[in-house]
Amino acid sequence: MQRSGEFELIARCFTPIARDSAASLGLSDDAAIFSQSPGKSSVVTCDALVADVHFRAVDTPETIARKVLRVNLSDIAAMGAQPTGVVLACGYNRDLPEDWIVAFARAFGDDCAHWGVELYGGDTVSTNGPSFFSLTAIGEVVAKHALRRDAAKPGDVVAVTGTLGDAALGLAILQNRLALAQQHLSAFLTDRYLLPQPRLQTGMQASALGRRIAAMDISDGLAGDIRKIAEASNVGVILDQAAIPLSAAARAAVNQDETCWQQIMTGGDDYELLLCGPVDDIARLGNDVTVIGTVTDTPGEILMTSLDGKMAELAKGGFDHFSTS
Amino acid sequence: MQRSGEFELIARCFTPIARDSAASLGLSDDAAIFSQSPGKSSVVTCDALVADVHFRAVDTPETIARKVLRVNLSDIAAMGAQPTGVVLACGYNRDLPEDWIVAFARAFGDDCAHWGVELYGGDTVSTNGPSFFSLTAIGEVVAKHALRRDAAKPGDVVAVTGTLGDAALGLAILQNRLALAQQHLSAFLTDRYLLPQPRLQTGMQASALGRRIAAMDISDGLAGDIRKIAEASNVGVILDQAAIPLSAAARAAVNQDETCWQQIMTGGDDYELLLCGPVDDIARLGNDVTVIGTVTDTPGEILMTSLDGKMAELAKGGFDHFSTS
Numbered sequence: 001m002q003r004s005g006e007f008e009l010i011a012r013c014f015t016p017i018a019r020d021s022a023a024s025l026g027l028s029d030d031a032a033i034f035s036q037s038p039g040k041s042s043v044v045t046c047d048a049l050v051a052d053v054h055f056r057a058v059d060t061p062e063t064i065a066r067k068v069l070r071v072n073l074s075d076i077a078a079m080g081a082q083p084t085g086v087v088l089a090c091g092y093n094r095d096l097p098e099d100w101i102v103a104f105a106r107a108f109g110d111d112c113a114h115w116g117v118e119l120y121g122g123d124t125v126s127t128n129g130p131s132f133f134s135l136t137a138i139g140e141v142v143a144k145h146a147l148r149r150d151a152a153k154p155g156d157v158v159a160v161t162g163t164l165g166d167a168a169l170g171l172a173i174l175q176n177r178l179a180l181a182q183q184h185l186s187a188f189l190t191d192r193y194l195l196p197q198p199r200l201q202t203g204m205q206a207s208a209l210g211r212r213i214a215a216m217d218i219s220d221g222l223a224g225d226i227r228k229i230a231e232a233s234n235v236g237v238i239l240d241q242a243a244i245p246l247s248a249a250a251r252a253a254v255n256q257d258e259t260c261w262q263q264i265m266t267g268g269d270d271y272e273l274l275l276c277g278p279v280d281d282i283a284r285l286g287n288d289v290t291v292i293g294t295v296t297d298t299p300g301e302i303l304m305t306s307l308d309g310k311m312a313e314l315a316k317g318g319f320d321h322f323s324t325s
Numbered sequence: 326m327q328r329s330g331e332f333e334l335i336a337r338c339f340t341p342i343a344r345d346s347a348a349s350l351g352l353s354d355d356a357a358i359f360s361q362s363p364g365k366s367s368v369v370t371c372d373a374l375v376a377d378v379h380f381r382a383v384d385t386p387e388t389i390a391r392k393v394l395r396v397n398l399s400d401i402a403a404m405g406a407q408p409t410g411v412v413l414a415c416g417y418n419r420d421l422p423e424d425w426i427v428a429f430a431r432a433f434g435d436d437c438a439h440w441g442v443e444l445y446g447g448d449t450v451s452t453n454g455p456s457f458f459s460l461t462a463i464g465e466v467v468a469k470h471a472l473r474r475d476a477a478k479p480g481d482v483v484a485v486t487g488t489l490g491d492a493a494l495g496l497a498i499l500q501n502r503l504a505l506a507q508q509h510l511s512a513f514l515t516d517r518y519l520l521p522q523p524r525l526q527t528g529m530q531a532s533a534l535g536r537r538i539a540a541m542d543i544s545d546g547l548a549g550d551i552r553k554i555a556e557a558s559n560v561g562v563i564l565d566q567a568a569i570p571l572s573a574a575a576r577a578a579v580n581q582d583e584t585c586w587q588q589i590m591t592g593g594d595d596y597e598l599l600l601c602g603p604v605d606d607i608a609r610l611g612n613d614v615t616v617i618g619t620v621t622d623t624p625g626e627i628l629m630t631s632l633d634g635k636m637a638e639l640a641k642g643g644f645d646h647f648s649t650s
Contacts, residue, residue, distance in 0.1 A: 028557050029474050030403040030541055031370035033466070036361050045356035048414035048448045048459065078355040089373035089414070089459040123373045129454010134373065134414040136461040141358070149354050216355055232353055 003098050006124050013105035014088075014119065021118035023085060032120035034085060034138070041143035042084075044136060045075035051093070051130035056174070061104035063194045064133070066111045071219065072137035073115055073198035074271040078217040080147040080207025081139035083115060083200065088122035091132040115200070145207045147215035152233035152276035156214075158293035159282045161199045161273045163247040164222055166192035168267020169260060178253065178260070185249035192247075196271040202285055203273060209284060213277035221266040223314055225274055227302055233276070236298035239314065241306045245290040265314075328423050331449050338430035339413075339444065346443035348410060357445035359410060359463070366468035367409075369461060370400035376418070376455035381499070386429035388519050389458070391436045396544065397462035398440055398523035399596040403542040405472040405532025406464035408440060408525065413447035416457040440525070470532045472540035477558035477601035481539075483618035484607045486524045486598045488572040489547055491517035493592020494585060503578065503585070510574035517572075521596040527610055528598060534609060538602035546591040548639050550599055552627055558601070561623035564639065566631045570615040590639075 004012065010027060018024035023034040036042055049071070051057040055064050069086065076083045088108070092101055112119055117137070170193030172178035173186050180186045199217070206213045214233055218225045222244075230237050244264070246254070253260040275282060276295055293304075304314040329337065335352060343349035348359040361367055374396070376382040380389050394411065401408045413433070417426055437444055445463070495518030497503035498511050505511045524542070531538045539558060543550045547569075555562050569589070571579070578585040600607060601620055618629075629639040 025473065028553075030400040031368040031406070031462075031464075033366050033368050033404070033468055033471055035366040035468065041358050041360040042367065043356040043358050044410075044412055044445055044461075044463070046412045046414050046446060046448050046461065048416060048450050050416060050450050050452045053450060053452070075355040079358070081356070085369075087369055087371045087461050089371050089461075091373060091375060091457055091459075093454075120369055121371055123371050123459070125373050125375050125378060125457075127375045127378065127455055127457065129418075130452055132416055132450075132452065132457055132459075134416075134448070134457075134459035136369075136371065136412050136414075137356075138369070139356075143358055143360065146358055148350065228353075 009101060010124055013102055014122065017105065017109035017112060018119045021085065021120060023118055024120050027121055034120065037140055039142060040140040043076060043079045043081045043139045043141055043146065045072055046134065046136045047072050047075065048132060048134040050132045057130065059194065061100050062107035065104045065108040066195055068133040068135050069108060069111050070196040070198050071271065072135045073200060074196060074217040074219065076137050076139040077198045077200040077203035078147060078215050078273060079139070079141055080145060080203045080215065081141035082204055083117045083137055083139040085118040085120040085138050086112065087120050087136040089134040090122065090124050091127045093131045094126045094128060096131060141207055145210050147203065147206055147213055149214055149216050149229050149232035151212050151214035152229055152235050152295050154235055154295050154297035156276045156295040157279045157282050157291045158237055158239065158295060159275045159289050159291045160218070160245065161202050161288055163245045163250060164218070164270055164272060165250045165264025165267060166247050167269035168263040169250055169253050171269065172263060180249065180252055180256070182252065185252050188247065188249045193269055196269065198271060199273045202288065205285055206275065209281055211277065211281045213275055213281060215273055215275045218270045218272050218274050220268045223265045224316055227316060229274060229276060230302060231300060234299045236296035236301035237293055238296055239293035239304040241304055243290065243292045334426060335449055338427055339447065342430065342434035342437060343444045346410065346445060348443055349445050352446060359445065362465055364467060365465040368401060368404045368406045368464045368466055368471065370397055371459065371461045372397050372400065373457060373459040375457045382455065384519065386425050387432035390429045390433040391520055393458040393460050394433060394436050394440070395521040395523050396596065397460045398525060399521060399542040399544065401462050401464040402523045402525045402528035403472060403540050403598060404464065404466055405470060405528045405540065406466035407529055408442045408462055408464040410443040410445040410463050411437065412445050412461040414459040415447065415449050416452045418456045419451045419453060421456060466532055470535050472528065472531055472538055474539055474541050474554050474557035476537050476539035477554055477560050477620050479560055479620050479622035481601045481620040482604045482607050482616045483562055483564065483620060484600045484614050484616045485543070485570065486527050486613055488570045488575060489543070489595055489597060490575045490589025490592060491572050492594035493588040494575055494578050496594065497588060505574065505577055505581070507577065510577050513572065513574045518594055521594065523596060524598045527613065530610055531600065534606055536602065536606045538600055538606060540598055540600045543595045543597050543599050545593045548590045549641055552641060554599060554601060555627060556625060559624045561621035561626035562618055563621055564618035564629040566629055568615065568617045
């Protein structure tokens, strides 16, 4: 297959995206140059996605492009920061047709515009193996108001944005491990898997309060991720299963098959925010935030009161890319 | 094969490297936080390297780790900036033994310390295909003194650091396309291929002059890269082949086989700096910088006076990752 050279691909597909970024220097220099706003610090995060590990190779280029951007913006949101720019390394499988790359780049550029982030730069390479995308996102925050994982304290409430488990159930539907009778509920869940919604607004709102709030995004499942915030803060947590917010579609799934709770608790890809803080501060974040538990003074102990009212240790089970078990 | 999980690998291999970086937050948060020095702006660059495209899969983990870091530091050098921190995404082939990863991480950490850069964060994933590494490097520079590609003007001299062609000849030796009788010359050339030396000192020195100097690093070969600086600056260039600085080893290679000039002119991986500026300013950069040509007012015309005194257009031929020709 004949595909355009690296430089032509960049000029054709990515330079137009960077046109609105003075920092990018038109993608024609060795590096981009950006300046922080007065009083702000920069946050920087990186997530790499590999075909058939983090997305399905059969997914559309548009879907993959948005996911690559959004999972990183979710980490920016989890710091309470405003995203400013991104640097994208693309490793295209050498058999991917050029049309695929063009569609990917166009969707990526549109989504950058949608979220108000500039394309600072990147790299474009070819691989014999699965395509991969590595994105570094940069944002700004008042450093002392960044939402860190280690800020939770006993007596805080534990809260989450949105609803949990939708993405894991959506993936189960796409993989024919789950079927719902109502098509619109299925579509809602698969959409939640394919198109993460980074909670930038809530993150920035929490940071703007200027209060002690711990946060992270739930990318590997509630059961595993709650443990990370507990360990970083040296506290314990008691969750209330009945309080976990479910969408109508997820509710239909657990009504049909209660083992769906397993996916809701341990499935990844929700990209909702997990927040810990004083109840009054959390309450100021609005109706999209639901209290699901409390922080205790027993380091590392993660308990959950289940639907039948019994309290038990919550197993880890967070998705881990390398584990073979 | 059983390998540790992602979180264990990061904790074991990369958290120790990040210990000296306050910005990294111990790699245990969603993002790193860094602040620019007063009066400075940030530069950011990204290069992705794929096994058997940008390095040989048989190379040692230590060699690959240093190369991943250094090719990016070279881009920071080409902006005249001081590197401050890096973000590393690793995509390990799933059959790589854990010992390989441990050795890679240790060498990467040592080289970060050597160059005085912090590990801000990153990502660790697994792939069925060739291993890949995507590094984003961040540095600082006084924005108006950044060395940009578009700053060359007619009448400037063209200059380079160090010697050219060594890396391409070293690769030819490793691939058994070239053999030199003297072992120490061969070793010099292969070392130049395996271990790039980012020209940070010269870059920062050029920026500190506070004068108009254009720069880029030579990663794709002089013939292709000189064209990029000429196009960005809308100028032409006349190079003098006789002035191109060669190492003793490269000199031995061309004496043995004059077609080695082809590799010297078009081979990549030198990571020397290509500079254009007023002759007096360039002279202040010291003995390691050699004038090899002049900038003309004929946009896009790249000429070279060859060893026999004839002047001709210099063919492009810069290495391009995708071209099949």
